[in-house]
Amino acid sequence: MDLGLExxxxxxTAASKGLGKASAAALAAEGALVAINSRDPDRIxxxxxxxxxxxxxxPDDVTDPxxxxxxxxATVERFGELHVLVANAGGPxxxxxxxLDDATLMAALEANLLTSIRLVRAALPHLRSAGWxxxxxxxxxxxxxxxxxxATSNTARAGLWGWAKTAAQELVEDxxxxxxxxxxxxxxxRVVDAGLAGRLxxxxxxxxxxxxxxxxxxxxxxxxxxxxDGASTLGLL
Numbered sequence: 001m002d003l004g005l006e007x008x009x010x011x012x013t014a015a016s017k018g019l020g021k022a023s024a025a026a027l028a029a030e031g032a033l034v035a036i037n038s039r040d041p042d043r044i045x046x047x048x049x050x051x052x053x054x055x056x057x058x059p060d061d062v063t064d065p066x067x068x069x070x071x072x073x074a075t076v077e078r079f080g081e082l083h084v085l086v087a088n089a090g091g092p093x094x095x096x097x098x099x100l101d102d103a104t105l106m107a108a109l110e111a112n113l114l115t116s117i118r119l120v121r122a123a124l125p126h127l128r129s130a131g132w133x134x135x136x137x138x139x140x141x142x143x144x145x146x147x148x149x150x151a152t153s154n155t156a157r158a159g160l161w162g163w164a165k166t167a168a169q170e171l172v173e174d175x176x177x178x179x180x181x182x183x184x185x186x187x188x189x190r191v192v193d194a195g196l197a198g199r200l201x202x203x204x205x206x207x208x209x210x211x212x213x214x215x216x217x218x219x220x221x222x223x224x225x226x227x228x229d230g231a232s233t234l235g236l237l
Contacts (some may be wrong), residue, residue, distance in 0.1 A: 004216025006031035011075045011083035013062045013119065014045040017139060018188040020088040021051075022207030023181075028052050030211055033085065034234035035075040037062055052161065063111045064091055068118040068188070068230075072126065082126035084214045087116040088138040097151035110154035113160045118176070133176035137164055141227040142181045144235050161225055170224035177222035179213045181206070184229025197228050 005027060014022040024047075034055050038044040040057045041059035048057035056078050060067045076082050082165055092108035108183040116137050127133030140147070146154040161180060168178040184221035186201035209228050227233045 001217065003030045003057060003211060003214075005084070005211065005214065007033065008083040009033045009075065009079040009081050010214065011037070011071060012086040012087075012088065012117055013037045013071065013115075013121070014042060014138075015086075016047045018190060019183055019186060019203055019206050020086070021047055021188045022203035023086050023088070023136075023138065023210040024055070024207075025051055025204070026088070026207035027084065027186070027214065028055060028210035030215075033079050035071070035078065037067075037071050062119070063115050065114075065118065068115070068122040071121040072119070072159070072179045080122060081122055081130050083130050084134045084136075085119060085123040085127070086138065086210060086214065087119040089115050091140070092150075092152035092156065094149045095152050097147060097155075100151055105154060105155065108156040111160070112153065112156035113163070116160055117163060124171075124176075127176050128174055130141075130208040131175055133171075134177040134218070135171075135176065136210050136213045137178070137180050139180050139182050139211070140230045141184045141233050142235070143225050144227055144233045145184055164225075165223050170235065172222055175219075176185060177213075177219060178222060179218075179223070180225040181210050181213060182225050182227040182229070184227065184232045190210055201228060201230060 005011040010027045010032045015036035023190045029049050037058040039061040045057045048055040089111050130229045139157045142154045143157050186203050
């Protein structure tokens with residue numbers, strides 16, 4: 001299937017490893033011009049070299065309130081326009097809901113709610129100018145089914161889902177889609193290091209799901225939260 005991504009410009013954050021890297025690789029394989037970001041300069045440059053000579057490495061801390069605008073500006077400066085945004089950030093630490101203090105909760109909201117919203121806000125003028133846009137927010141299947149002892153993630157990501165569902169309705173007439181990709185456990189280095197067992201997804205396959213959500217054929221999919229978790233979500237909705 002031709003995903004219609006040849007020559008499209010994409011920005012993927014938190015993409016030096018794991019599911020962000022897999023998403024960037026899938027977009028690059030479809031012919032997109034890709035800018036990738038992470039806070040580790042050496043790692044992101046090595047990842048860019050691995051993915052292709054045209055991949056732009058943008059070291060920055062995406063959770064810094066000023067970073068989203070800088071990343072979008074640098075991408076447009078290099079490639080001239082922007083069509084695709086894949087917003088990703090690292091997950092917050094474990095915590096029980098009744099034990100969370102304000103600082104811990106605010107840090108989770110900053111990283112896993114506000115960061116994505118800021119990225120969307122920064123990207124929107126360019127997507128509107130292009131008359132074609134795809135936004136995919138990488139979150140977690142916890143937006144459908146809260147995960148025990150991950151109250152920080154459950155809270156921030158559910159908030160992002162509520163915001164995204166509303167924003168998708170506001171953007172559809174602009175030819176811009178906005179969806180969530182909601183992974184369960186995948187065989188990333190973080191999961192392997194944690195010693196988690198059971199059936200694990202393949203990061204490259206997850207990346208291809210993200211690429212599809214960012215594709216031309218997916219133009220009528222918007223406001224969806226697609227869990228990619230091997231049937232581990234038990235809810236009906």
